[in-house]
Amino acid sequence: WIAKWPGPAELAEASSAEVLRAWGKLGYPRRALRLKECAQAIVERHGGEVPADVEALLELPGVGDYTSRAVVAFAFGRAVPVVDTNIRRVIARVDRGEAEAPPPSKKELEDMERLMPPGNRAGVRFCAAVMELGALVCSARGPRCDECPLAERCAWRAAGFPAYEGKRRAPQKFAGTxxxxxxxxxxxxxxxxxxxxxxxxxxxxxxxxxxxxxxxxxxxxxxxxxxxxxxxxxxxxxxxxxxxx
CATH class of the missing domain: 1.10.10 (Arc Repressor Mutant, subunit A)
Structure with a gap:
């Protein structure tokens, strides 16, 4: 993908058919068209340069809160709180003593910002580290608490690993849909x-x-x-x- 369209200007000029064929079976093909629309908007509004500002990114087609913050943090090295599913789980367990995170809210961004160390480099590394911790150690099923560097300060562990009491979403099936x-x-x-x-x-x-x-x-x-x-x-x-x- 990057070899074919290395920047927004190149993608903006591609046909929708080309984009959909290159997207292949990555899932949710509408995202491919939204990505093309996003590239066109970057060319028209920002001269082909991806903006390094959360609010400016949010105005682009198909860009939501997580994507905008992830781009600013990981592409531009600016310490803004980033919260994905894995980070939400770590915050819920370590900071709140809950087995699973509640529905997404602005409070999680506030919690993440409160926990982040000062400075761009340290803040960005912290976001990446918590994300990886949630993906590899503090996983949804079978968390490896004995390997967790935050085990001693984990509120969920201290409370005896209480079970989740909220509603669970039914797993989405694909076959036949x-x-x-x-x-x-x-x-x-x-x-x-x-x-x-x-x-x-x-x-x-x-x-x-x-x-x-x-x-x-x-x-x-x-x-x-x-x-x-x-x-x-x-x-x-x-x-x-x-x-x-």
Whole structure:
């Protein structure tokens, strides 16, 4: 991806079809289009330079609170609090004595900022370290407390590891969902273009019959196809379908 589009200017000039093909099966293909829109906005508003400011980043398409803060911290080396799922879990256990983090809130940013050491270098390293600690040691299942450098000051450990009492989200399945059907429909266009010998900027069109063959449930397949068209991930002309320009 980076070799093909090393900066916002290059990505901004790419076609949506190119971007979707390069994205492949990374999941949530709308993110690929949002990334292209983000690159276009950076070129138009910031002269092709990624802004190093949280508020400016938040104004870009598809950029949320975590992404904006992660870019400022890890790309520009500025000490702003960064909170992801792993950091939220560490804060919940070490600082609050809770087995799992509650729903995301601004309080976690405040807690992280309070815990961070002063200085850009130290602050950024702290964010990265807590993130890695949550991913590798203070994990959601099977935390390795005997290896944790914060074990002696962990409120959850001191309280005897009380169980989580809140509601748990049901695990999301993939097989048989509209997401799976959408992915199969997109695969026809992506794989078909690769096998067609067409150039990067040439459209590859398929018939409705070819798309109908990928999933047996007519109602679900039609719903998935309609949603891809509504999301701008496919276009239709004369009864045939293609990735967008």
């Amino acid at each position: 509209d997401r799976q059907v959408r992915g199969l429909l997109l695969d026809v266009l992506r794989d078909g273009h690769a096998d067609s010998g067409l150039g990067e900027h040439e459209h590859f069109w398929v018939s409705r019959e070819r798309l109908d063959a990928v999933w047996p449930d007519d109602t679900q397949r039609d719903r998935a196809l309609s949603s891809l068209l509504a999301d701008g991930l496919l276009v239709e002309a004369n009864g045939e379908f293609s990735l967008p320009v």
